[in-house]
Amino acid sequence: MRAKKNPLHPVRRPLLPPGQRSRAAHLLTAAAGEGRFALPCCTACGRFAWPMPEACPACLGDIALATASQGARVLSATTAEVPADAYFRERAPWRVGLVQMDCGPQALVHLSPGADTGDSVWLSLKLDRAGSAVLHAGREGEDMTTDPQWRDMVADPRDRRVLITDARHIAALPLARALAKAGAAAIYAGLPDQWKPLDTRAALESVPGLSLVPLDVTSDRSVADLAAQIGGKVEILVNTADLPRPGGLMGPSATADARAAMDTVAFGLLRLARGFGPAMAGRGADGTLGAVAWVNVLSVFAHAAPPALAGYSAAHAAALAFSHALRADLGQGGVRLLTVFAGPTDDPWFQTFPQPKVTGKALADGIVAALLNGQEQAVVGDLARDLMERLRENPKAVEREFAQGRM
């Protein structure tokens, strides 16, 4: 149950933990953001190393990240009662441990309350509120959601208020249900074009804590009106606004479709960012349930455009570009930007696309899991994962495959 805020207390301004890292250490940031556990490892002798070195201390070989065992044992533990850094000082006492990792090196870790010297622990690579990777250790099977240090690094919807920007999206209903199940205090579902029928209206209205609110992301006025009403309450914003209109560059309506997609997907994001961003960034440390995450649901085709989705892909690529600036702005307040890349969804607009397509439920579950895990990137659907992997391996081949009509 969400406790009422004492109106006499000022809103706590967001402070961030130290975010400065070496360039190489940001390889860990990428892994943590994607929810992968990988540690620095020598490409020559295979030994793991910590902290991130520029060469292997055993053989001076090159270092790259490699998947590592998550097991460790606590060598020593303490509680920082009076940390020097302001972020930790206002959250003290703060548990810190020194662990012996099963893969070899020792590391300082954020230590869960249930773990102590001699315990076997399970390591996670998390993004902290500054958006940089850190190690967390807890006992295997321990409920981390009760650890305040863990909670400060993930984006748990429990007791938080969530805005889903487009209730007509295929994932909106399952997402609302999943968020309610995860304990969200309130769910606002934005509804453009109120006069149009909404097949899922009854089902949505039966989700505990959900209210439908008018929101058209293509309208400056509509976004501003809703932000004025609930902008100070939204702790998680999930932008599901989309306009899938398949078609190549040469089609008769290509310009109009691309412009419409841009207006919804790219400029819609821009309007939302201007309307909701400042309040969220300002509330990043508002009690223990401050603003915590902004989720953009984007098409995986933001990364590579098939000719049959030219305008649509361009709109998503534009939104992805905007989201980098938004991540930096929200990051000032410790609010995470999570980008969820989905493959073609199982709805009429992608009717001609080959299976497997992404169901609304799969997408919703992917979003909630990524929030609970504190990620800043998630990829949902086999096709999307496959495409990301192919792009990583050989982007030129993807371009040619798309040109030949292959997904």
Add this chain to the structure above:
Amino acid sequence: MAAPRGYDGVVLAVPVTVPYARFSTRPAQWWVGRALAALAKESGLSHTAFDGLSMASFSLAPDSAIGLTQHFGLSPRFLDFLPLGGVAGIVGLRRAARAVQAGDADVVAMIAADTNAPQSFRQSLEHFSRFSQDAVYPYGAGGPNVSFALIAAAYMAHTGLTRADIGRLAVAQRSNGLRNPATLMKKPLSLDDYLTARAIAPPIHLFDCVMPCAGAEAFLVMREDTARAQGLAFVRLTAAIERHNGFPDDAVMLRGGWQRDIGTLWAMASCAPGDVDMVQTYDDYPVISAMQFADLGFCTPQDLPDFLRSHDFTVTGDLPHNTSGGQLSLGQAGCAGGHLGLVESIRQLLGTAGDRQVSGARRALVSGFGMINFDRGLGSGAAVLEAT
């Protein structure tokens, strides 16, 4: 490993302390200037006659040692810069000793100086080291308190040391410090005060921690003939060791690098731990002082509790330790903390330590320790000094 040549003919003279201040509006360069002026005044030499400069500091930026030569009108032919914290004193001494011994310099001014403003301690943490930036500071472990708490907890479990055992060192040191007019800490400290102090990061409590401050320590290194020609009282360097990252494979720091080199130290000094009249350890946490007693050969780690209970570490006791009061009483003036034990030992061996003079002091053991880069202190060093 070849046995090092002796330090024959190398002497230390003119111990100087620029009185510490909790905070200073002056930069480190100002404190260097005061130290140089005191060295010149006390030695009767013009500062331009110092043809060697060994500089230890964390807070000289944007300068390194070389800029100071022009800043203070020096023309040295030996120049050393050692931003190495508590091991800088011993490391600098070893290099300067060889320089004067070989004739690369005649008189080396050894200076450690740092300033301290209300924000500077925290700022220096942010830029302390690459590993600290990547893997210590982001864990709420900025500053050495948490790192030393993790080491102390493991070491206490390993040796059976209790806080009361360790507290004996802190209490004796404060008693010594009360005899030293230069200390910033003026209040007596009882074992009860020590044990009931505020927890900082258990087992580290308030009186385990040094207070950052501004200040400078300095002395001169030269050959014996030079000192005699100038009519300067001096003490001899008979042995010195240093080691960095001595035990990289240890999972947690249960010993310092001293253990690798103590055979060399005592062989060079031609004596044993029981033959010294005083010990100056690097006391940035008394638990680390305890570790130094074990690593320098006074007892085994497991005998430490008995060892600490069976000695009196005050200046009138059987094993005077940190006779100036140490950093725990004087404050920690950055890198100067590593020179403090050397400067104090020179004073004691010259018989100029005033109210805290250890009677009949002939031989001192000084150790240095520095740089928690990640999970352990990397630098360890020690030197044996003898009165003439």
